[in-house]
Amino acid sequence: MHAAWLPPEAWRAIGTRPARVDGEGLLVQTVLDELNAAHAAFGGGPGAPQLVLALSPTADGGPEGYSLGRSDGVTTVLAEAPAGLLYGLFHVVRLGEAAFADDFPATVHRPVHARRMLDHWDNVDRHPVMGQVERGYSGGSIFWRDGVALRDEARVKAYARLVAATGINAVAVNNVNVHATEAHLLTDRLDEVAWLADVFRPYGIRVHLSVSFNAPMLLGGLPTADPLDPSVAAWWAAVTKNVYDAIPDFGGYVVKADSEGQPGPFGYGRSHADGANVLADALAPYGGVVHWRAFVYNHRQDWRDRSTDRARAAYDHFAPLDGQFRDNVILQVKYGPIDFQTREPVSPVIAAMARTRVAVELQVTQEYTGQQQHVCYLGPQWSETLSFPLAEPRTVSELSTGGLVAVSNVGDDEYWTGHPLAQANLYAFGRLAWDPTLSPSAVLDEWISLTFPGAEAVLRETLHAMMDHSWRTYELYTAPLGVGFMVKPHYHYGPDIDGYEYSPWGTYHFADRDGIGVDRTRATGTGYTGQYPPPWCDIYESLSTCPDELLLFFHHVPYGHVLHSGKTVIQHIYDTHFEGVERVRALRPLWERVAGLVDPALHARVAERLDEQLRCAIEWRDQINTYFYRKSGVPDAHGRTIYA
Ligand code: GCU
Numbered sequence: 001m002h003a004a005w006l007p008p009e010a011w012r013a014i015g016t017r018p019a020r021v022d023g024e025g026l027l028v029q030t031v032l033d034e035l036n037a038a039h040a041a042f043g044g045g046p047g048a049p050q051l052v053l054a055l056s057p058t059a060d061g062g063p064e065g066y067s068l069g070r071s072d073g074v075t076t077v078l079a080e081a082p083a084g085l086l087y088g089l090f091h092v093v094r095l096g097e098a099a100f101a102d103d104f105p106a107t108v109h110r111p112v113h114a115r116r117m118l119d120h121w122d123n124v125d126r127h128p129v130m131g132q133v134e135r136g137y138s139g140g141s142i143f144w145r146d147g148v149a150l151r152d153e154a155r156v157k158a159y160a161r162l163v164a165a166t167g168i169n170a171v172a173v174n175n176v177n178v179h180a181t182e183a184h185l186l187t188d189r190l191d192e193v194a195w196l197a198d199v200f201r202p203y204g205i206r207v208h209l210s211v212s213f214n215a216p217m218l219l220g221g222l223p224t225a226d227p228l229d230p231s232v233a234a235w236w237a238a239v240t241k242n243v244y245d246a247i248p249d250f251g252g253y254v255v256k257a258d259s260e261g262q263p264g265p266f267g268y269g270r271s272h273a274d275g276a277n278v279l280a281d282a283l284a285p286y287g288g289v290v291h292w293r294a295f296v297y298n299h300r301q302d303w304r305d306r307s308t309d310r311a312r313a314a315y316d317h318f319a320p321l322d323g324q325f326r327d328n329v330i331l332q333v334k335y336g337p338i339d340f341q342t343r344e345p346v347s348p349v350i351a352a353m354a355r356t357r358v359a360v361e362l363q364v365t366q367e368y369t370g371q372q373q374h375v376c377y378l379g380p381q382w383s384e385t386l387s388f389p390l391a392e393p394r395t396v397s398e399l400s401t402g403g404l405v406a407v408s409n410v411g412d413d414e415y416w417t418g419h420p421l422a423q424a425n426l427y428a429f430g431r432l433a434w435d436p437t438l439s440p441s442a443v444l445d446e447w448i449s450l451t452f453p454g455a456e457a458v459l460r461e462t463l464h465a466m467m468d469h470s471w472r473t474y475e476l477y478t479a480p481l482g483v484g485f486m487v488k489p490h491y492h493y494g495p496d497i498d499g500y501e502y503s504p505w506g507t508y509h510f511a512d513r514d515g516i517g518v519d520r521t522r523a524t525g526t527g528y529t530g531q532y533p534p535p536w537c538d539i540y541e542s543l544s545t546c547p548d549e550l551l552l553f554f555h556h557v558p559y560g561h562v563l564h565s566g567k568t569v570i571q572h573i574y575d576t577h578f579e580g581v582e583r584v585r586a587l588r589p590l591w592e593r594v595a596g597l598v599d600p601a602l603h604a605r606v607a608e609r610l611d612e613q614l615r616c617a618i619e620w621r622d623q624i625n626t627y628f629y630r631k632s633g634v635p636d637a638h639g640r641t642i643y644a
Contacts, residue, residue, distance in 0.1 A: 001155065002415045002602070004162050004423050006093070008041050009453035013096045014051065014089075015042025023055035027082035030202045031089050050100060051092065053077040053085045060108045064169070064204075068092070069106025075099050076106065083169070083204045087111075090165040094446055096453075115330075115359070115403030116433035117170035117208070117291075118163060119254065120410075124149075124174065124189075125181045134175050135365050135492075137372040138411030138418040143173055145412075147181060149192040156199045159410060164203035166430025170403075171200060172208040176256035176293065183212045187219050187239060194246045206251035208291065213255060213275060214263040215239070226268040227278035236282035244286045252288035253279050254332070259296050272296070272317065273324035280326035291359060291405065292325075294318050294333045294349055301506040309518075309526035310506030311337040311553075319352040319531075330357045330402035335385045337528075338507065340368050341484040342381075342475045345540065345550050348531035350399050351391040357402035360386070364425050365409040369474055371493045372409060372418035374613040375587065376474045377467040379428040379440030386436040391533050397436040404433040419609050420602050421467060423451065441468055452598065459597045462590050469583075475549075477580025477617045480573045480624070481563075482553035483509045483517060494616055495623040509552070513631055515559055516569070517552035529554060548572075559632040573628050574636045577621040584610075584617040 015038035021031055031053055039045055052074055059067055059078035066079040066088035077088030091109065092099045121134040122141035132140040142155050163171070173196055174182050185193050186209060197207040216222040216235045226232055243250050257264030257275055265275030276292040283290060297313035314337060325331065331353060336344025340363040350358055362382055363369075369376040386397040386404075397404075406429045409417050417423050427447045431438055441464065448455055448463050455463075478495070479486040485507040488496040500507045509516055519525030521541050529541040539545045540554045548563045559570035567575065588610045595603055625642045629635070636642055 001158060002420070002423075004416055005427055005447055005450035006162055006165055007451070007453060010093055010096070010450050011038040012042055012453070013100055014038045014044070014092060015040075016044045017050040017100060018044060018047035019051040019053070020049040021053045021085070023053075023082060023085060025082040026202055027086050027204055028055070031082075031085050034089060049074065051075050051077075053079075053089060055079060055082065055085065059084070061110045064114075065108060065110025066091070067106045067108045070099065070103045071106075072103070078106075086164065086204055087167065093165070094450065096449070111167060111434045112397065112436055113400065113403045113433050115170050115289075115405075116168050116430060117172065117251075117359070117403060117405045118168055118364070118408040118429075119172040119176065119210075119361075119405055120408050121175040121177075121365070122173065123179065123182060124185070124192075125179065127179065129490075130175075130177075133411055134177060135367045135407070136409075136411050137365065138409060138416060138422075139413040140411055142410060142412050143196060144192075149189075149195065151192075151195055153199055155412070156196065159416075160200045160203040160205055162416075163426070163430055164205060166427050167434035168430045169204050170206050170208055170251050171408075172210055172251075172254045172291070174210045176210050176254060177260070177262060178210050178212040178256075180218070182210070183215055183218050185209055186211050186215055186243070190243060190246050193243075197247045197250065201249065206249050207247065208251040208254055209243075210254040210256070211279075212263065213257045213265070224268065225263065227265055227270050227274045228268075233278050233281065236278055240282040240286070240288070244288075248286075250286070250288060252283050252290055252328075254291040254293070255279065256293045256295065259293065260299050264296075271321060271324070273321045276329040276331075277324075277326050280328045284326070284328050287328075289328045289330050289402075291330050291332045291402075293361070294331050294347075295339075297506065299506070300504045302504070303502045303508060307526070308506065309520060309528055311518075311520060311528045312526060312531065313337075314347060314349045315352055315531045318349055321356075322353045323355040325356045327357070330359045332359045332361050332402075332405055334361045334363075335396070338484055341482075342369055342471070342478055343482045343549055343553075344484065345482070345536075345553060346385055346388050346390055346396055348390075348533075348536075350396055351394075351533050352531070358400055359402040359405050360396060360400040362404065362406040362429060364406045364429050366422065366425070367407075367492050368487065369471070370613065370616075372422045373493070373609050374474060374616065375419070375421050375466055375470045375610070376425075377421070377428070377440070377444060377470045378425050379432065379443050380468075381471050382429065382432050383436070383438075383440045386432065390536065392535070395436075404429075404436075406433075415602070415605060420605055421463075423447070424467065444468065456597055459594045462594050466587055466590055473580055473583045475580075476576040476583065477620045477624075479509075480552065480576060481517075481548060481569065482550040484553065485509070486624070495620045497623060497627045510556055511628070511631055513633070515557050515561070516628075516631075517556040518554070519556040520554050525556075559628070559634055568634075570628060570632050570634045571637055574625055574638075574640070574642070577624050578640055581614070581617045581621045584614050588614065
């Protein structure tokens, strides 16, 4: 398995310097073990310490923060709690030699988000349709295979170490779609979760579990899972006590309820606050939390019905419940109102829950962004989302009071993420969850330095050239102007413009011979713009102020509509799709330049995916351009090839 961003060489600066560690506890032991391993590798040993890591009650930084500085030839990390020492150590790794060069004043570093969580959509059984990992593009699960717990300690430990180095401190180990086998992780297969918790614990990571809302019936033999039934509450309390007996630092439950076929409180005529609170009450005595997902919508919509708008659903369900959730309920809201599209406005739910803890959910796994076949560095998307002033002046990150969550992209693939460059997305999520104000390009630079220690300038420049704008490139050759989808149904890879147009999923573009887009205005459409606080409710409502990149998400316009860019919609579609392919075409020659500078097997893996990306981008370009040429009859102003 690939060392990702912690190859031995990344530890050279530390491994050659004598160090001292003051403190006790499990995580302090981890720090010692890491230092010992680095010293063993690089011959560093006894002597006057040049690196000191010490617990100190007066260190500022809270439960996970630390101060880091260098004076008189000694680099010092001080922390109030052991987790801070571990994060401080990884900071020193990131700095490398710079940590031991000139003196620098001590500064305090503390995470912006208290909980920084990865959700695994891993199944215990190989699901007949979704496979071992739902929306997984990196092979099988690192936890389970074909119904059996793998208990691959080396692998899980390596993963814990990698993600801890980015700042992750929580992992949900199983799919939010909880099938029959996986439901048992809560009770008779709890030992499998406890085993994982034991491996994650030394890296400061707590384990969470996705549970079925119907568990009292499925596992407990109760006649109902009605959250207001006292026997149901008692069952959850008893089961949760057992969980904490086995895993004293268990993080809590993740629940996908009344969503895409999963059971939920609606089945018992109860609200989502009732549903979430029964679990919250069971967890509260132990300090656990429920991540209750807001991804609730009608997935059996009739495409003929123009009054139902999937984008509205989460707000319509949850905004009226604000104030009714227990303190240890965290409403987990996807960043956009639809489903992890390449471009969506941010979800208005994030601003609608002033009295509820909210965690924004991002998707590291590239379900809709090229499935780890395409280079698509998502740092810029997340940075843009998190810094968006949704409830001015408060940003999405500031409104995300319950932490940040993302769906992991990891599998048992030797590069962890299928596409080796997709490792950067996993790295970036952790770093941005720790500090959302970091620049995505600087984060990418960190990833490059760690992953390719001593990278020559040409390698660094090449990776930046390939990755910095790769999200934008992906957007150029796929669905235009925020309209979303147009992907192959079920797989969500490659173009199928009408694939979802007459489906029950509520994701339509409404293209006809005159125009395209979804009218979500209050004036003439579904009224979705009204879910936003000012000024966004007005900015999105008006054609004159709606940003180009979201135009078709909010408006249905004629092909001749002129964008702020000065181009018509149809010419924009043609231009972006030609440009997108040319940008992808440039990637392979760039990558060839660095053939001798990276491991040949890694080089070959990336090269093979770049070829697939180009094939797929061309397919997107030609299907999109031809489709809209046929619909509109408007030729390309530059006379390029469009297959009529
Ligand atoms: C998407 C994805 C599903 C997943 C769902 C979710 O719809 O395609 O596979 O289960 O999101 O987030 O629950």
